[in-house]
Amino acid sequence: MAGVLSSEHVRTASAQGVHHGEISAKALLRMQLRLKWTLWKRSYRKNVGKLIGTIIGALYGLGGLVSLVFLFLGTTLWAGEGETFPLVVRGLGALTVLAWFLIPVLAFGLDDTLDPRAFALFPRSAKELQPGLFAAAALSFPSLLTLAAVAIATGFELLWLIVFGQGAVWIVLGALALIPANLAAYCLCLLLPRAWFAHSASRTSSRSGRELGGIFGFVVMFAAIYAFSLGAQRIGDIDVELLGEWAPRIVGVVAWTPVGALFAVPMDLAEGHVLTALARAVIGAATIVLVWRWWRRSIDAALTSALSGDASSGDAKVSPLVPRFLRPGPFGAVMGKSLRYWRRDTRYLAALGIYPVVLVFFAAMGFMLPESRPMMLGMAVFMCGMSGISLANEIGFDGPSGWVNIVTALPARANLLGRIAAMAVLMVPGAVVITTVIPLLFGMGELVPLAVMGSLGAMICGWGISMVVGVLLPYPSSPPGTNPMKDKSASSSNAMLAMAVAMLGIFVPLLPAIGVGIWGAVVGSLPLMMLAGALALLAGAAVFLVGLRIAEVRLEARYPDVFQKVRDHL
Secondary structure, eight states, X not given: OHHHHHHHHHHHHHHTTOOOOOOOHHHHHHHHHHHHHHHHHHTTTTOHHHHHHHHHHHHHHHHHHHHXXXXXXXXXXXXXXXXXXXXXXXXXXXXXXXXXXXXXXXXXXXXXXXXXXXXXXSOOOHHHHHHHXXXXXXXXXXXXXXXXXXXXXXXXXXXXXXXXXXXXXXXXXXXXXXXXXXXXXXXXXXXXXXXXXXXXXXXXXXHHHHHHHHHHHHHXXXXXXXXXXXXXXXXXXXXXXXXXXXXXXXXXXXXXXXXXXHHXXXXXXXXXOHHHXXXXXXXXXXXXXXXXXXXXXXXXXXXXXXXHOOOOXXXXXXXXXXOTTSOSSHHHHHHHHHHHHHHHOHHHHHHHHHHHHHHHHHHHHHHHOXXXXXXXXXXXXXXXXXXXXXXXXXXXXXXXXXXXXXXXXXXXXXXXXXXXXXXXXXXXXXXXXXXXXXXXXXXXXXXXXXXXXXXXXXXXXXXXXXXXXXXXXXXXXXXXXXXXXXXXXGGSHHHHHXXXXXXXHHXXXXXXXXXXXXXXXXHTOHHHHHHHHHHHHHHXXXXXXXXXXXXXHHHHHHHHHHHHHHSSOO
């Protein structure tokens, strides 16, 4: 099948009239390495957000390497016994391989710098491209950190063999297998995400399916991070004896899986388990061969599909633009268009998926740490207000399609209110339910009116600020369908300034309501809490009306200028 796809790709490229000279395999590999290095360097140009993220990631990575050194010291020289170290090596090795596979799957396209489809017009098969793509995969910051961690582990494994080895023969066998096994495991770490990236690029599903998969993976990864944070809150309650009983069993099972087999081989030989080591070496080698072949087939499919076009997503269903519960007109058309955006565009779907996860996290934190319940309830109310500034770059999200609003003379008021109404339909019911359920679950039912009115006031205030910020500080956005993990629109200085102004604009008008609400909650006065809720609603309404007026006047007068700033996607 791979040969058929490869020949089909070559024929298609030839039909396009593309002809290139011969190039050796070594020269092709060097070219791909240079290409990866050039793309990596250029990705930091005018991308302050990525640069800051990389610096923070580097600091965390160095801290992780230092922690790894101390962990290995604690389980070897400082412990004075050698029973724990093999368990730690096997467990961390399996976790590393698993992370290299799961993170790209959940992040859906993360760090896919050399997309196989980019080579579609070059008469090269997957077999020719594969070595260079694999070598280029090592030119990344996570790859270098992983290689450093593997090198540290290899050094301590050699130290463990010398100090705690069970005999000269087993020490020599373990040392001989150490570097090949660890390098093979490292290669598997690089292969797994490459194979997944190529499989995703082969366009075996529709575009909408891939985008929904990306959002689902992003939300799952986000939830996993919060779940880990919740687990860390209770780390002191772990039964050490029970953990010591089950950890060897779990690691022993994982070591028989493809993700843990290779890192376990040297320790097996050092412990004298030759047959076990051979069996796990076979499992690891077979995994590498199968993943390599899967990757090659996926590259062939990606090369062919890039020339033949995207897979069809089925018959398109045509539905009225204006929702049935609205009268036809500018307001209804804008609201209907915005509702479709919220349902189909990944830039909007990401927000719909993240906010519930964050609110559930606040509720779970309140259960795990009862003393933090008032603060968690306040954070839930604040997050409802933060959802209002999701519209702070609505004009920018339109991108080049904004010209339609100009040539049709769409009224600015309808343009603004239609977007707000669409978000209100989606967010208000959820905000009311959340701010009603969380206080009841916390045993703080008397705070329900304050929480509900406070969240609605903050949300309305956010809408008013968003309208002003959206027309005064618009900025270009990434195109529709952009993965949240690869969205570059928030990295510009204009975007950071817009978000800072929006957050400040929500917080300041609500200060009187916040003060009265805290006072009422402390003294247990229901009238004061009701007054605080009413103040929040009044402040939100005032900010909304003033913001609507400012944004309407500005948009009517300067819409072409605003459009000029956001007409091109990043």
